[in-house]
Amino acid sequence: MDPISAAGIAISVASLSFQVFAGCVKGFVVLSSAQNFGKDASFLRTMLNVEEYRFIQWADTVGLTSPGGKMLPQINRGLADELMVQLRDRLDCVKLRERYSIDLQPANLTSQAPDNCIIGGSQAPDILASAVSDERRTEILAHAKLIERKTGLPKRLWWVMIEKSKFQDLVRDLRQIVDALWNLLEPMRLRELVQQVDRTLTAVVDMSHDIDALKGVQASLSLKTIDFPGEANLSAAVGLKVMREQLPDDGSDPARVKSLNHESIRPLHRNLLKQPTNRQGNGGSFIAEYDGKQVLCEAKPVHGRLKSKLRLRSTNLANLLALPKNPGFLTLSCLGFLEDVDEFVFLYEYPPGADTSIQPRSLQDLLRDKKTRPPSVTARIRLALEICRTILTVHTAGWLHKNIRSENILFFTDREKSGNGPDALTQPYLTGFAFSRADSPVEISDQASEDPLLDIYRHPKALGEPSDSYAMYMDHYSLGMVLTEIAEWCPLKFIIKNHVDVTRSEIDVPLSALAGVHAWLVRELVELGRIEFRMGEVYGNAVSWLISRKHGELKRHESTERLLAFQQFVNELGCCRV
Incomplete structure (x- = not known):
């Protein structure tokens, strides 16, 4: 032809x-x-x-x-x-x-x-x-x-x-x-x-x-x-967004609040909760028994003047976290919360297949463990990816976490596997949602407790009172701190010790020193290329972007572009092979 x-x-x-x-x-x-x-x-x-x-x-x-x-x-x-x-x-x-x-x-x-x-x-x-x-x-x-x-x-x-x-x-x-x-x-x-x-x-x-x-x-x-990468997390985010849009907010008509019928959570009874005898003070997380089953509890201190508003938010949060879980959305299933005089206590089930006789370990516990062999770059990238995917799902659904730190990332021992095997880091569950709220301008921002060990994870504009209204970029900053810990495989408090020592409780740490953590990290780790050296360019560039102060100046309508930029990083991280 x-x-x-x-x-x-x-x-x-x-x-x-x-x-x-x-x-x-x-x-x-x-x-x-x-x-x-x-x-x-x-x-x-x-x-x-x-x-x-x-x-x-x-x-x-x-x-x-x-x-x-x-x-x-x-x-x-x-x-x-x-x-x-x-x-x-x-x-x-x-x-x-x-x-x-x-x-x-x-x-x-x-x-x-x-x-x-x-x-x-x-x-x-x-x-x-x-x-x-x-x-x-x-x-x-x-x-x-x-x-x-x-x-x-x-x-x-x-x-x-x-x-x-x-x-x-x-x-x-x-x-x-x-x-x-x-x-x-x-x-x-x-x-x-x-x-x-x-x-x-x-x-x-x-x-x-x-x-x-x-x-x-x-x-x-x-x-x-067919299972396409990313669709599972997007599907989970849509499910959360559907529920979130139906929940009342701080500005809702009380009549509408009463008319909504969400049966995701059941009323809990305080007499069924057996708290540990060695629990000290209010707030924080602890393991307890509820109705004969092991549960993870997260206690949130509540000021009396905000109790009525925070009760509605806590109900909304419990409903969201009680939804059926997508395998890629690593959060615990919430049973509900109990109201005390000065705190709300959220109760969470252990993940399916978890050994309830063994207490979960936090990422911070693993970072401090010098007896265990440090994980490879491959394992650390996989760990960071799972954490980022869960946070991306939360943000896509229009929700803010407000308390991202290594202590709130938990690992549970599988009944069928060893806790120290190669899969030990593959299921990082994001917890610490007690201060979480919808990403909405009508939502009030309740302050977390002031503690230098916690404040080092917070964006400079989220420190002190009054602070700026909490926004997505502040969650991203906290995530950047956690990714820095994963890169260095060391708790943040020790990474920044040359700048500010928060390990000694008897010493008062000024807010100015805590706010200066950002500039010190950028100068000593990011600009000198230490993160890239340990984890590669994709990871290093992402940490630089996540902790960048300039993103705090983004206007409200630009939040979608920031969300998509974060999604792009998650996609790029998912393509990394080491």
Whole structure:
């Protein structure tokens, strides 16, 4: 065959692939823009739009939307075309009634409500509008000559029969086909695609307050047929965000607070709690028995004037931490909390499979243990990654921890494994949520106790009283301190001893010296490259960014960009191999 003929065939094949792709996009548009979705409009449309976005991102990755419309040579084009034909067939509104018992029909012009009239929520906002815009859809369909550019998107149809469960069956089938298309990619391109989609969905979850739409994202993620890295943590974050949006805050109407019914936690009874006889003072964590079972307790001192407000926040926190746990979200399941005269005591279950006869060890305990062989760089990077993933989940859900330090990262001994084996550092549970709260300007900030041993982990602007209102960058600063400890494999109090000695309780430490920890660490560890030397450039650059003082000046609307920057670091750390 001569070269010109071969080139012509290649162009026609590429054109055919684009036509099938555009036909799928048209199917998504027709279904998602149809009127009369009913009361579940936001939920159902979001589920559909997530799959449309994932499909178009795949097409961008393989080159279908490039000027030439030609797929990457590494892609099995025949299989890709076959899968897209299946996808287009599933989106065919003529076949929906037969397959899923849902039906679309042309609108009756005499009975259809005006487009600007909201019927059963059918005009619910699309939280993914910025991900796949109408302009992008129009461009794709016009290029395939499926519409005239001047006439815009296809005419809206009308749902005459739609059932939530049947529509979810449709989306499940679409998800399976899109997952199969994703799996045609080489591992590196697949990882980049997963990270790009997760980045967009993370921003959507962070900025959205539409509960039904968030539930739609959550439902879409739950339909996965293949485990893609990062999706498990995002799914956990969406679940927390859905619950968080339904919980009352400090500014809620009392009538609304009473009307909310959350059954995640049950009332606890003080007479069932057996505290250790050697417990000293208020606050802190300790092991106790509740109703005959070993539990971890975290006590939070409470001022009388704030008790009523903090009671609501404590209830919210207990509800959030009582939700079913994703394996990648390493926090303990909360049973609830008990109220005392001057403190709230939160009760947590041991992780499934943990040996309750052995007390958990904190990261700080391990850092101080000179009898155990220090972990390798590989083990320390894996440890840091698990901690960062859990904190990323908390922040994506719109929550702040406020007490990140090595003492609040616990390791439990598995009943089936040795506590000192190679897997001993693979399950770091984040605890110490007693001062945690929603990331909201209407939430009050209660002060943690003043203790130099704790203050060295806090951002300079979080020291003293009054301090700046707590924000995400302050959590990031505390995380940077913990990552520094992991890099040096030494407790922070000893790392900074040349600057300030907080190990001697009889000596008063001025706030100015504590606030100076930041500058000293930057000068002695970051700028001299000690963190990079021990852990590599990705890790070292992240610590520098996390503890950077300038991020405290970010405005509220820029918090999403900071969250995405942190997510990028977590992704990069997950790719490190030592």
